[in-house]
Amino acid sequence: METATKSLISKTIPVTGMSCAACAVSVESMLAATEGIREAGVNFATQSVRVLFDPSKTNTSAMQQVIRSIGYDLIIDEENATEKQAELQASAYKQLQRKTIAAALLTLPVAVIGMFFMDMQYGNYIMWALTTPVLFVFGSSFYINAWKQARMGKANMDTLVALSTGIAYLFSVFNTLNPGFWHSRGLHPHVYFEAAAVVIVFIMVGKLLEQRAKSNTSAAIKKLIGLQPKTVWVIKDGEPVELLAAQVQPGDIILVRSGEKIPVDGVVEEGESYVDESMISGEPVAVHKTKGVPVFAGTINQKGSFRFRADKVGSETMLANIIRMVQEAQGSKAPVQKLVDKIAGIFVPVVIGIAILAFLVWVLAGGNNAVTHGLLAMVTVLVIACPCALGLATPTAIMVGVGKGAEQGxxxxxxxxxxxxxxxxxxxxxxxxxxxAGKPVVTDTLWKASARHLQSELEGILLAAEQQSEHPLATAVVQYLKERNAVPVKLSSFESITGKGISVKAGNIGYKAGSYKMALEDKMNIPADLQEAAGKWAAAAKTVICFAQDNEVLAVIAIADEVxxxxxxxxxxxxxxxxxxxxxxxxxxxxxxxxxxxxxxxxxxxxxxxxxxxxxxxxxxxxxxxxxxxxxxxxxxxxxxxxxxxxxxxxxxxxxxxxxxxxxxxxxxxxxxxxxALSRSTVRAIRQNLFWAFIYNLIGIPLAAGVLYPVNGFLLNPMIAGAAMALSSVSVIGNSLRLKWKKF
Incomplete structure (x- = not known):
């Protein structure tokens, strides 16, 4: 999609490879700094970037090269960009799904051994063998993304996941291969393979849920585009010729048959019909189309056929305009700045700084086993600061909120x-x-007093007449009469009166059904009580239909779309x-x-x-x-x-x-x-979760660094840090689950 403003061009281009809001910021900042680009705005939700650029100084290929240099990509094929992006998203989702399942299957035995059989023979080697593919094959994206961010001097959740799991893994590998190093110093060589693997799987599940939502972003545009017919009947030398809709030119005469979609905007030249224009007006009643009346692309011809002259084609039609505006509205929203990613941008460098500082302080302070204690303190800080609770704070509350919403419809x-x-x-x-309700129904009826003893027979005549009518409101009358168990009679004649109603004969007696305007124009005799009722209904914005025998109105019927x-x-x-x-x-x-x-x-x-x-x-x-x-x-x-x-x-x-x-x-x-109300409760739960996740880190990190050691000799064991990390996650999940029992 492209629009020009003087010499500048505005274009929305799909982006691939973004995994978090920080990625969106990186793409946006790189493009904004590129020569020739006046503005760049990334929409993380729709995975696209809207750029305003000078075509004399840059082009989409140059932009693509810039984005590829930082590990992402642009889809610059204009014809199939949306389809390609949808295919890539679907492929990425399936790949992530396979990786998550595989990682979970390998992690399960690691968690069981680490928690219940930690002293089993060769247990550490089994956990090492199973954890390695979880981290570096199925969870490799965390380390790749963390490296991308580090190259640009940035940090996000991936950075913290990669650092904490990576160091826990390396520390565990060292302890598995060199247990004597710790035994000689009177310490037990703990391993943290299960903590590293479980964290990776938890975060992968969260990303899987996010990716599933993204894979559906183009569905609305696809269905709008699907309203455009592929082929069209164009009149050439007096005969209809089937052409591609894209080949239609302004001025062409087009034939539209019953049930077909109208391909382009234009004006009726010959024939008449009723057209469903609900896609434009939202109104359920089809619109009567006669010569000189406009028709619009994507609307559906109901009964009858007609020919019209093409006026606006291709990107000029009203349907194309609707598609364009939906795309612009989706693409113009501000990038989704996930709260946790924003926090991580500050939190990660702080945690890394504290871990390094703890190590240096221990080394500089001296004493027995200073380097050993320093290394333990550094690893413990990184393990206890692992973003499990922080990462679960939002998605768990959202998942419970979404489930609660589904229960409520x-x-x-x-x-x-x-x-x-x-x-x-x-x-x-x-x-x-x-x-x-969006559907016209009969709301009121009033019969002439002298006709009420024949009402059943007259309803049968009216039902038979309306069943043959092409008018959209006839369906409402037919439905009403069927509910009253009316039985249609055989009619001897039927005639449609354009713009007014219908005229029929049952035997030798003539009947008419049509608008109140028809009754007035034909100077029919309308009883006073029927006139009063019709006036009251009309004032309430109801459509009034009259049923008459010869020149005498027997009944008035009100039709409306009820609230x-x-x-x-x-x-x-x-x-x-x-x-x-x-x-x-x-x-x-x-x-x-x-x-x-x-x-x-x-x-x-x-x-x-x-x-x-x-x-x-x-x-x-x-x-x-x-x-x-x-x-x-x-x-x-x-x-x-x-x-x-x-x-x-x-x-x-x-x-x-x-x-x-x-x-x-x-x-x-x-x-x-x-x-x-559900939204308010869910957001409240998210805030509470984030609060407890931070309180936990606020208390846990200083303890892990060893602040109490000079006071009472207390030094937090990395194993206890891992358990505390798990406990914080449980508390966050428990708080989120409270939403399940809340009434709305």
């Missing part, structure tokens, strides 16, 4: 949504399918949480006002296009608001991608669900306050 697609939900102070709701039972309570609950609620819809002003009043929303906008929703979300964000967007349709996908938190209705379109960070299985809005 709230599917959480990414951890970022769960972490950020507690900050939401503005929420934008789509109307159709979100606040309302879901829990919508008003959900809006009230959100307001009590201090969240401002907005409603956006593609429907008309009267309907929007009626629905907003019914659920208690003061701020709403009608007749909104997809771009309008996304722009409104952006305007709220520009005001410093944390915005949640709730929607169910393709037309909501741009706004969902733009929002800080995106929530999709479980019964909505696949694209809305794939774009969203959260999905509500029941499509009940009352789940939203629960989801935000």
């Amino acid at each position: 709230i599917l959480i697609r990414d951890a970022e949504s769960l972490e950020l939900g507690h900050k939401v102070n503005a929420i934008v709701l789509d109307k159709t399918g979100t606040i309302t 879901k039972p829990g919508s008003a309570k959900a809006v009230e609950a959100l307001k009590k949480m201090g969240i401002d609620v907005y409603m956006f819809t593609g429907d008309n002003q009267q309907t929007a006002a009626a629905v907003a009043a019914q659920v208690g929303i003061q701020h709403f906008k009608a007749e909104a296009l997809p771009a309008d929703k996304a722009a409104f979300v952006k305007s709220l964000q520009d005001q410093g608001r944390i915005v949640a967007m709730v929607g169910d349709g393709i037309n909501d996908s741009q706004a969902l991608a733009q929002a800080d938190i995106s929530i999709a209705m479980g019964k909505g379109s696949d694209i809305a669900i794939d774009t969203a960070g959260m999905s509500l299985i029941s499509s009940d809005l009352q789940q939203i306050p629960k989801a935000l």
